Amino acid sequence: MGCDNILSDTFIKIRDLHFSRGNREIFSGVSLDIPAGKITAIMGPSGTGKTTLLRMLGGQLQPSQGTVEVEGLDIASLNRKHLYKARRRMGMLFQSGALLTDLSVFENIAFPIREHYQFRESMIRDLVLLKLELVGLRGAHALMPAELSGGMQRRVSLARAIILDPVLMMYDEPFTGLDPVTLGTIVTLIKELNQSLGITSVLVSHDIHETFSIADYVCILSEGKVMAAGSPQELMESDSEFVQQFVQGKPDGPMPFHFPAESLSNDLLSSDFKAGQHLS
Amino acid sequence: MSAVINLLQVIGVFVINTVASFGRASIFLSQIILGFKDVILRPSLLIKELYSVGVLSLLIIVFSATFVGMVLSLLGYVTLVDFGAESSLGVLVALSLIRELGPVLSALLFSGRAGSALTAEIGLMKATEQLASMEMMAVDPIRRIIAPRFFAGLISLPLLTMLFMAIGIYSGYLVGSVWLGVDEGSFWSQMQSKVDFQGDVINGMIKSAVFGFVVTWIALYQGYNAYPTSEGVSRATTNSVVYSALAVLGLDFLLTALMFM
Numbered sequence: 001m002g003c004d005n006i007l008s009d010t011f012i013k014i015r016d017l018h019f020s021r022g023n024r025e026i027f028s029g030v031s032l033d034i035p036a037g038k039i040t041a042i043m044g045p046s047g048t049g050k051t052t053l054l055r056m057l058g059g060q061l062q063p064s065q066g067t068v069e070v071e072g073l074d075i076a077s078l079n080r081k082h083l084y085k086a087r088r089r090m091g092m093l094f095q096s097g098a099l100l101t102d103l104s105v106f107e108n109i110a111f112p113i114r115e116h117y118q119f120r121e122s123m124i125r126d127l128v129l130l131k132l133e134l135v136g137l138r139g140a141h142a143l144m145p146a147e148l149s150g151g152m153q154r155r156v157s158l159a160r161a162i163i164l165d166p167v168l169m170m171y172d173e174p175f176t177g178l179d180p181v182t183l184g185t186i187v188t189l190i191k192e193l194n195q196s197l198g199i200t201s202v203l204v205s206h207d208i209h210e211t212f213s214i215a216d217y218v219c220i221l222s223e224g225k226v227m228a229a230g231s232p233q234e235l236m237e238s239d240s241e242f243v244q245q246f247v248q249g250k251p252d253g254p255m256p257f258h259f260p261a262e263s264l265s266n267d268l269l270s271s272d273f274k275a276g277q278h279l280s
Numbered sequence: 281m282s283a284v285i286n287l288l289q290v291i292g293v294f295v296i297n298t299v300a301s302f303g304r305a306s307i308f309l310s311q312i313i314l315g316f317k318d319v320i321l322r323p324s325l326l327i328k329e330l331y332s333v334g335v336l337s338l339l340i341i342v343f344s345a346t347f348v349g350m351v352l353s354l355l356g357y358v359t360l361v362d363f364g365a366e367s368s369l370g371v372l373v374a375l376s377l378i379r380e381l382g383p384v385l386s387a388l389l390f391s392g393r394a395g396s397a398l399t400a401e402i403g404l405m406k407a408t409e410q411l412a413s414m415e416m417m418a419v420d421p422i423r424r425i426i427a428p429r430f431f432a433g434l435i436s437l438p439l440l441t442m443l444f445m446a447i448g449i450y451s452g453y454l455v456g457s458v459w460l461g462v463d464e465g466s467f468w469s470q471m472q473s474k475v476d477f478q479g480d481v482i483n484g485m486i487k488s489a490v491f492g493f494v495v496t497w498i499a500l501y502q503g504y505n506a507y508p509t510s511e512g513v514s515r516a517t518t519n520s521v522v523y524s525a526l527a528v529l530g531l532d533f534l535l536t537a538l539m540f541m
Contacts, residue, residue: 060416084418087416101410115424
């Protein structure tokens with residue numbers, strides 16, 4: 001299953017993706033298409049590999065099988081030079097912000113420009129201040145990352161991610177831990193960036209309300225596969241028990257809450273059970 | 281029988297892991313060396329790291345060299361004076377510091393001060409996704425972050441070692457001649473005639489350059505491959521200091537045998 005039935009212009013094409021960490025299979029044959037110029041949300045329970053999928057789009061992780069194509073380029077097969085060239089057209093908002101702690105807010109945002117271009121200082125200043133204004137932190141340009149709250153760090157990180165005007169933006173849990181005003185601003189900002197610049201956006205999130213309010217398409221991953229895909233409206237109206245459990249946050253249903261394990265009675269009665277030790 | 285098989289299995293796993301680790305470290309080193317061009321093109325990055333790795337290590341080097349030179353001179357005098365050979369004190373102090381103590385102690389102090397700091401810094405950058413974010417900004421962290429630190433370590437340690445030797449010899453002179461009364465002329469003239477620039481000083485500096493290379497390589501590799509948790513960074517930092525010390529001492533014997541036999 002994938003989003004391919006609802007798309008016209010495909011920007012990212014994922015086919016038969018397999019990936020494992022140790023003995024644990026994260027993806028077992030994921031195939032999906034992500035449309036150009038739209039906001040596509042990747043959702044699913046914790047530990048289903050949503051962030052891992054973003055890392056694969058950016059070429060930071062290699063699939064064990066299958067392909068990930070971004071703008072027609074098979075990311076896993078690119079050499080270093082071409083991979084870095086492709087990354088210049090991508091922006092990523094990390095969950096933790098991932099700001100460079102020895103640089104000020106201003107220098108963090110200016111960092112990609114200084115690394116890739118020989119712009120005049122006045123031009124760099126203007127570009128950085130405009131992006132900072134966009135995320136509401138122009139007044140914080142001189143602060144160091146350690147002086148910012150988690151939400152502010154994420155906003156600075158967003159400004160840095162869009163400073164090179166990427167064609168693909170990836171957001172890893174952009175709504176987590178934000179106050180209501182900032183949350184509303186970030187939601188609007190993601191939507192506006194997408195609409196005004198025509199950026200293709202891939203958004204990983206757990207927040208149903210915010211994500212459904214801006215996403216054009218939603219893919220729900222679970223147990224290494226795409227379990228459901230469609231527009232937010234289609235998913236809200238879906239008959240699938242799985243989808244309804246996820247969107248309504250019901251505790252009981254086909255989506256497993258427990259990490260795979262032996263039965264509780266077996267563990268409690270077993271003399272071989274060793275607490276805290278790896279099963280394999 | 282099963283105990284033997286288990287033992288073989290443990291040895292096998294250890295050997296495979298060690299060889300794999302050496303392989304990864306060698307690839308890492310080759311990537312750093314490829315970053316030399318970027319370091320040359322952007323000397324400001326190197327200068328910043330020279331300050332952080334080299335200048336900030338000055339205090340511990342100066343302090344240690346002063347006391348090592350003083351103790352060496354004091355103990356040398358106590359031994360030599362029984363044979364009426366205290367005029368050779370300058371030679372003893374200088375050769376000990378130039379051939380052995382200068383390069384080795386500087387490298388051990390350097391690994392404790394600068395090496396551990398490099399490992400912790402890189403490990404934390406990894407744990408907080410700073411390196412990953414650089415990759416996504418199309419900036420290679422090995423060329424931008426690792427290579428300048430590596431070449432800064434490579435340049436700093438020989439310079440710090442020279443300083444260690446000079447300060448150690450001068451503090452030895454203060455104790456030997458100024459305090460204990462060894463003839464000043466004998467102290468310096470015997471040193472001048474017995475210490476060979478090519479055979480002693482240059483060899484000492486070669487040792488120091490090798491130690492600088494190895495200590496910085498180990499420190500950066502440990503940080504870059506640290507498990508991205510607080511425990512992982514802590515373990516990497518410990519490993520960095522322990523492996524550096526073992527490598528310095530082992531290489532010291534090897535180089536001494538090659539140079540002075």
